[in-house]
Amino acid sequence: MDTAYLIETIIKVVVILLIFSALAGIGTYFERKILAFMQRRLGPMYVGPYGLLQVAADGVKLFTKEDIVPTNVVAPIFKIAPVITAATAFMAAAAIPFFPEFTVFGYTVHPIVADVNIGILYILGMMAVGLYGPMLGGMASANKFSLLSAARTAAVFISYEVVSGLAILAPIMMVGSLSLVDFNNYQVGGISHWIVWSQPVAFILFWISAFAETGRTPFHLIANDHEIIDGFGTEYSGMRWGLFFIGEYANMFFISFVIPLIFLGGFGDGSFLGAIGLLAKVAFFFFFFLWTRAAWPDVRPDQLMWLCWKVLMPIAVINVVITGFVMMF
C-alpha cells in the first residue's frame, strides 16, 4: 500500500462526503420545489433567488439549534443513533463507482473508494446496518410514537432486505460477480445489453424495496407524520435530527446510483457521454422518489408486510428459480 494510493483514497472519501452532504441539503430544496409545483404552489421563495439559499438558512438553523437530550431517554444510545444512520449511508457509498475512470494529468483516477469483490453484498449489508439508526433512536426515546416507529423500522427493513436480496440474486447469477464495476462492464454493449431487459421482474422488485429501505412515501411508515408524529425523530432536534435527514437523503442518492448501475447500464462504455447518462439516470430515480411522494398515498403497515411476504418474496424466489433454469439449459 503506497502513499499515493492512501492520499488518493482519502481525497476520494472527503470529496464524496462533502458532495453528498451538500446534495442532501440541495435534495431537500428540490423535494420542496417539486412537491410544491405538483401541488400548484411555489415552494420556498424568499431566501435567495427562487429560494435557492433556503438550504443555507436551514443548515444554519440546524447547526445553531440547542442540542436537547430529553429527560427520560437512554442518553448514550439516543446520542449515537443519528450517527449510525448518517455513517452507514456514507459507508455504503464506498463500493459505488460514481463515474467511469478518467485521467487527470496523466494519473488515472478510479471514482470508487474501494472496488471490493463483494461490492453489492457490502452495500446491502451497510444499508441493513442503517436500520439500527431509526430503531435505536426510537427505542431510546421516551415516548410511544418513537417506540412504534422503531418497531416498524425493524419490521420494514428486515422484510425488505429479503426482497432486495432475492431480487438482486438473479442479476448476480447472470453476471457472476458482486462488484458493481463488473456489473457495469457486463452491460457495456449499449441499451440492448442492459440487464433490465432480461430481468424486468428483478428490476421492479428491487425498485420497490428501494422505497422501503429509504423509507420513502408509499412505504413512509417509520416516520409517518400523520400517524406517529415524526416517529423516531420526535424527540430529536438540531444537528442530531439533521444527521437523520442527511442519512435519509444520502441513502436516496446512493440507491439512485445503485439501481442504474445494476439494471440500466450504469456509465456504459466509460465515455463522457456515458457518465452524463449515469447522472441523468440518477436524476430520474431521485425525481421519481419525489414524484411518488406527491402522487401516491401510504400503505398500512400490515399491507406493507402482506406485500413483502405474500407477494414480492414469492415472486422474487420464482424469478431466481426461473433464471437458474434458463442459465442451466
Add this chain to the structure above:
Amino acid sequence: MKMEAFNDRNVADNGYFLVDIEDYPTDGWGKFKRVVKRSFRGELFVGLWVVMREMIRFDIHTVQYPQEKMPIGPRYRAVHEMKRLWESDTERCIGCGLCEKICISDCIRIDTKIDEDSRKEVSEYTINLGRCIFCGYCAEVCPELAITHGGEYENASDQREHFILYEDMLTPIDTMKAGKQLEFEGFGSITPHEDERVKKTPLAY
C-alpha cells in the same frame, strides 16, 4: 347552463345510473383475482400522470403575501376608520357616544367636552383592538356614518392591549383635500366585479 338540468327531478332519464360495485370476494381465489386486477389496472400511473400534468401546466395559485395581496371586499370588517365631512373637511363624529354604549365587548372609550364655540367636541376616543370582536355594531349604530370599518387587517401587536387612537383612525387631511376618502358603501354592498364571478346556485335537484 340551463336550469332544466337542475329542475328536472326525473333522475332516471338523465344519465344517472347505479354504480356497479362488485361484492367483496370471500374465498382465496377471488381475493387473488382482485389483487391481480388491481395490480395491473395501472391506477398508480393515473396518480403519477395527474401530478405531472399539474407540474407541466404550472398553474400556480400561490399568493406571495407580503408582496401580493388579495383584494378585500367592502363588507370586510377590519380596523375602524373615522370619516370626514365632504363639505367642510371637519370630523363627522358628533360625540353622541352611541358606539360606546352599544359596544358589546366594551372596548370603545369616548370622552367629550364643550369647546370654545359651545359645541360638543370629542376630547378622547380610543378603541382597544385587543378586546374588539369586530362585530360592526359601532359602525351600524353611528348616526353620522362617522365610524366605519376599513380594510386594514395587518394589526399585529406586541401586546394584547393594542389601542388605536382617534387621530390614527381619522382620514388624514391631505387625503381628504385630494378627495381620496373612501366612502363606506353600506352593509350588504357587494365586492367590485362580483357580477363576473357569480355563478348560479342550483335550487333543486
